[in-house]
Amino acid sequence: AQTVTQSQPEMSVQEAETVTLSCTYDTSENNYYLFWYKQPPSRQMILVIRQEAYKQQNATENRFSVNFQKAAKSFSLKISDSQLGDTAMYFCAFMRDFGNEKLTFGTGTRLTIIP
């Protein structure tokens, strides 16, 4: 079974600074997908970024980027120029590459951006 670990329950950073959220996972699979989801106070789950394991290049979406280290099974999220709207819970998630597979989530990191 796959597991996803987020070892930082809470983090805070000043507005405009850069913050990195950590995620590690355990799997015996070679092909899979990794995701970061954001959950603001509204509770809506919002996809932030995804990474295909077969791609060596790290995914980037505007201010959000990942550092994907396949051998180390590490998948961290970097938020640059943080904004107040980035305040949320962030969940790392894993999905095997077999189609119709389910997401396995970590326990989340509560990020607070301080004005």
Place this chain on the structure above:
Amino acid sequence: NAGVTQTPKFQVLKTGQSMTLQCAQDMNHNSMYWYRQDPGMGLRLIYYSASEGTTDKGEVPNGYNVSRLNKREFSLRLESAAPSQTSVYFCASSEAPDGTSAYFGPGTRLTVT
């Protein structure tokens, strides 16, 4: 573009009561999921449906039943609610065979007293 919708948004039940949480998606996705979210536990999969007419147990299926009524709708039923089922419930859908990027509904906050 509604995406994934869930009803109700809030519900309070007494122990032993039953209820059904409704979920519908308009993205023509094959796969649909029910998760529950508890503090410090992340999201845990209750049941999922890979396609119309099929359902499978997830990590925490006990006390729940599901129905994939058609491609759009996937309901979750609590036959006899227990306080341990107090949680926030999320429905999600994703496309296959890509199987990536699940889209989530807004959640249902359920309290069982």
